[in-house]
Amino acid sequence: MKKTNLDEMPCPIARALDRVGEWWSILILRDAFYGVSRFDEFEKSLGIAPNMLARRLNGLVEAGLLERRPYQTKPVRYEYVLTDMGRDFRPVMLALMTWGNKYFATEGLAMFLVDERDGHMVDAVLTDRHTGDPITRENHAMYPGPAASERMRTRLENNIARRAAERAAAAMEKRA
Amino acid sequence: MKKTNLDEMPCPIARALDRVGEWWSILILRDAFYGVSRFDEFEKSLGIAPNMLARRLNGLVEAGLLERRPYQTKPVRYEYVLTDMGRDFRPVMLALMTWGNKYFATEGLAMFLVDERDGHMVDAVLTDRHTGDPITRENHAMYPGPAASERMRTRLENNIARRAAERAAAAMEKRA
DNA sequence: GACATCACTTGCAAAATGATAGTAACTGCC
DNA sequence: GGCAGTTACTATCATTTTGCAAGTGATGTC
Numbered sequence: 110m111k112k113t114n115l116d117e118m119p120c121p122i123a124r125a126l127d128r129v130g131e132w133w134s135i136l137i138l139r140d141a142f143y144g145v146s147r148f149d150e151f152e153k154s155l156g157i158a159p160n161m162l163a164r165r166l167n168g169l170v171e172a173g174l175l176e177r178r179p180y181q182t183k184p185v186r187y188e189y190v191l192t193d194m195g196r197d198f199r200p201v202m203l204a205l206m207t208w209g210n211k212y213f214a215t216e217g218l219a220m221f222l223v224d225e226r227d228g229h230m231v232d233a234v235l236t237d238r239h240t241g242d243p244i245t246r247e248n249h250a251m252y253p254g255p256a257a258s259e260r261m262r263t264r265l266e267n268n269i270a271r272r273a274a275e276r277a278a279a280a281m282e283k284r285a
Numbered sequence: 286m287k288k289t290n291l292d293e294m295p296c297p298i299a300r301a302l303d304r305v306g307e308w309w310s311i312l313i314l315r316d317a318f319y320g321v322s323r324f325d326e327f328e329k330s331l332g333i334a335p336n337m338l339a340r341r342l343n344g345l346v347e348a349g350l351l352e353r354r355p356y357q358t359k360p361v362r363y364e365y366v367l368t369d370m371g372r373d374f375r376p377v378m379l380a381l382m383t384w385g386n387k388y389f390a391t392e393g394l395a396m397f398l399v400d401e402r403d404g405h406m407v408d409a410v411l412t413d414r415h416t417g418d419p420i421t422r423e424n425h426a427m428y429p430g431p432a433a434s435e436r437m438r439t440r441l442e443n444n445i446a447r448r449a450a451e452r453a454a455a456a457m458e459k460r461a
Numbered sequence: 462g463a464c465a466t467c468a469c470t471t472g473c474a475a476a477a478t479g480a481t482a483g484t485a486a487c488t489g490c491c
Numbered sequence: 492g493g494c495a496g497t498t499a500c501t502a503t504c505a506t507t508t509t510g511c512a513a514g515t516g517a518t519g520t521c
Contacts, residue, residue, distance in 0.1 A: 136298070149466085163469060173388075241412075268319045360485080362486095
C-alpha cells in the first residue's frame with residue numbers, strides 16, 4: 110500500500126493488494142462480513158489500537174470497500190458497512206479460509222463454511238462458471254490481455270511457452 | 286505479520302495472513318506462479334530492493350510456501366520454488382485477480398484466466414465441491430468449529446442469529 | 462454533577478521499509 | 492593474470508509505519 114503508481118502496475122493482483130494489502134485490512138473485512146460495523150466493536154474484536162483502526166477504516170472507505178454512514182444523530186455516530194465492492198471480496202476471504210484451514214488448523218477447525226439450506230459443511234473450490242470444471246494447474250493458465258505491460262506480457266508468455274514445452278515432453282514420454 | 290501469538294488466534298484467515306500478509310509476499314508468489322524462481326528475476330520483475338526481497342523470500346521459506354534449493358554448485362546458487370503449500374495458494378491468487386479485474390481494470394484486462402484445452406477465457410467462481418452450487422451470501426455462512434475461541438464463537442453465532450432473523454422477516458414479508 | 466458510552470485524536474518510541482552501496486564466489490575474455 | 496560480468500545476496504541508515512498510552516468531545520443516564 111504505497112508508492113505504486115497505477116500506470117506502471119496494470120496487474121489486477123497488484124491493484125487489488127493496493128486496496129487491501131495492509132496488515133489489518135483483511136481482518137477488518139472479515140469482521141465486517143460477520144456483521145461487525147461499529148468502531149468499538151472492531152476495536153474489541155480485533156484488539157487493535159484505536160488510531161490504527163481509524164487509519165485502516167479510512168483507508169478502506171477511500172478504497173471503496175466500506176461506506177461510512179451515520180446511524181444516529183445527537184451525537185452523530187458513524188458505522189462502517191460493506192459496499193458492493195467490499196461484498197464481492199468474499200470469495201477471496203473464503204479462499205484464504207480454505208487454505209488456512211487446510212494448513213494451519215492444527216488443533217481442529219475454528220470455522221468452516223456451511224450451506225444453510227441443509228446445514229452441510231462446504232468445501233469451496235474455484236471452478237469455471239461456464240463449464241463447471243474445477244480450475245487446475247494442468248488445464249488453466251494466466252494469459253496477458255490488451256492492457257498488459259511489456260514486462261508482464263513477457264513473463265506470462267514465457268510461462269505459457271514453458272508449459273507447452275512441458276506438455277509436449279510429457280506427451281513424448283507417454284508415447285515411449 | 287507480527288506479534289500475533291497463535292493461541293489467541295485460531296482464525297484460519299488470520300493464520301493465513303500471518304504467512305502471506307506482508308506487502309510484497311503475495312506479489313512474490315504471483316511471480317513464482319509464472320515460473321520465476323531466481324533472486325535476480327524477482328528483483329527485476331518486481332522492482333523491489335534486494336534487502337527487502339531477501340527478507341520476504343526468507344519469510345516465505347520459513348512459512349513453508351517456498352523452498353530454497355541449489356540449482357548449481359561452483360558457485361552455489363539458490364532458487365526459490367513453490368512447495369505444495371505454496372501451490373495450494375493459487376485459488377486465493379485467482380480470486381484476488383478476479384476481484385481486481387472486476388473493479389480496477391479500467392484500461393482493459395491486463396491478464397485473465399484461460400482454459401488451455403480449448404483456449405476459452407474463464408470466469409472463476411467459488412463453488413461447493415460436493416454439489417457444484419456457487420457459494421452465495423444468501424445460502425452460505427461461516428460457522429464456528431470446535432477450535433473456535435470464545436470471541437469468535439460469539440461473533441459467528443451473532444451473525445448466524447441475525448441472518449436467521451432476517452430470513453424470517455423476509456419470509457413474513459413475502460407471505461403478506 | 463459524576464459517570465458511562467462511543468468514535469475518535471495526539472504524542473511518541475519502537476519497528477519495518479526501502480534506497481544505495483558493498484561483498485563474495487565464481488566464469489569468460491583478452 | 493587481470494578485469495569485466497553474473498548472481499545472490501548483506502550492511503548501513505534515513506524515512507515511514509506501527510502501535511501503546513493517554514486524552515477529547517458530544518451526549519445520555521443515574
